[in-house]
Amino acid sequence: MTRYTLPELxxxxxxxxxxxxxxxxxxHHSKHHQAYVTGANAALDALxxxxxxxxxxxxxxxxxxxxxxxxxxxxxxIFWTNLTAPNxxxxxxxxxxxxxxxxxxxxxxxxxxxxxxxxxQGSGWAILAWDxxxxxxxxxxxxxxxxxxxxxxxxxxxxxxxxxxxYLDYQNVRASYVTAFWSIIDWANxxxxxxxxxxxxxxxxxx
Numbered sequence: 001m002t003r004y005t006l007p008e009l010x011x012x013x014x015x016x017x018x019x020x021x022x023x024x025x026x027x028h029h030s031k032h033h034q035a036y037v038t039g040a041n042a043a044l045d046a047l048x049x050x051x052x053x054x055x056x057x058x059x060x061x062x063x064x065x066x067x068x069x070x071x072x073x074x075x076x077x078i079f080w081t082n083l084t085a086p087n088x089x090x091x092x093x094x095x096x097x098x099x100x101x102x103x104x105x106x107x108x109x110x111x112x113x114x115x116x117x118x119x120x121q122g123s124g125w126a127i128l129a130w131d132x133x134x135x136x137x138x139x140x141x142x143x144x145x146x147x148x149x150x151x152x153x154x155x156x157x158x159x160x161x162x163x164x165x166x167y168l169d170y171q172n173v174r175a176s177y178v179t180a181f182w183s184i185i186d187w188a189n190x191x192x193x194x195x196x197x198x199x200x201x202x203x204x205x206x207x
Contacts, residue, residue, distance in 0.1 A: 004037045004070070006030075007077050015085050019180035024168050029080070032164050036072030036145070043069055071145035075125060079158045084186035095191045098198075102137045110182065113139050113159075117178045120161050124148075128157040128190070130197035137194070154197040157190045 009029060014022035043066035050056050090106060091099055103109035109128075116139050117126035125142040132152045142149055159181055166177035 004040050004073055006034050006037050007080065009080055011083075011085070016083055016184050017086075019086055019184045020083075020166070021169050024166065027168075028160075028165060029076075033073070033076040036069045036076065039069030040066060040073050067146045068144065075142070075145055075155075075158060075160070078155050079160050081189050082157050082186055083184050084189075086183045088183075089185070089187050091187050091190070093191065095187070095194045098137055098194065103139075109139075113157075114178055116141055117159050117161050117181075118175055123162040125161060126159045127153075127155050129153040129155050130194065132197075135198070154193070156193045156197065157185065 006029075009025075012022070013025040013029070016025060043062055047059070047062050047066065050059060050062065090096070096106060099106055099109045103112055113126055113128060120126065120141050120143070123144055124147075125145075127140050127142055127149075129138055129140055130136075130153065131138045132154065137156065138153065140149060140153065159178065161174060161178070163172075166174065170177040170180075
């Protein structure tokens with residue numbers, strides 16, 4: 001059976017300062033993300049044991065455990081790659097054109113995404129995703145690690161707004177954290193994700 005593992009970061013824990021401190025990154029990656037990896041593996045093991053024993057009365061709980069922990073693992077694995085050292089970059093080329101078409105302008109996209117991140121009730125994520133049915137970028141909220149997502153979307157840019165992502169640096173002022181996020185986006189990574197999603201999913205969902 002496949003075992004999930006914690007991915008290495010492509011940069012040092014301190015590389016995102018001052019937007020995100022090295023201490024936050026170390027805790028977030030080595031403790032919080034690792035906990036999701038451990039939980040996903042434990043859920044898979046428990047489901048395998050349940051199948052082997054024929055005792056599936058607890059399957060609903062185990063499936064929820066798997067969804068939550070695997071969601072946390074996948075979400076963070078994408079999130080880390082979306083980030084880079086502070087820079088003044090923004091979307092360019094075909095990605096910028098797609099954002100203009102979908103949202104009216106980059107500034108309107110940015111405002112929409114920011115409002116979505118600030119509006120998450122409790123813990124969750126703001127996500128720029130590719131809609132494989134509509135063939136366009138959309139913005140969605142994700143509750144916790146796995147709730148409220150429509151099927152058929154591919155994440156392009158993710159922002160973790162769980163308090164563990166920012167509380168040591170920004171306390172309860174999520175807005176300051178979201179503002180800082182815009183300075184550390186790796187738009188080259190988002191563009192690669194956009195190109196792969198767009199080029200490989202045309203016509204994927206049909207009725």
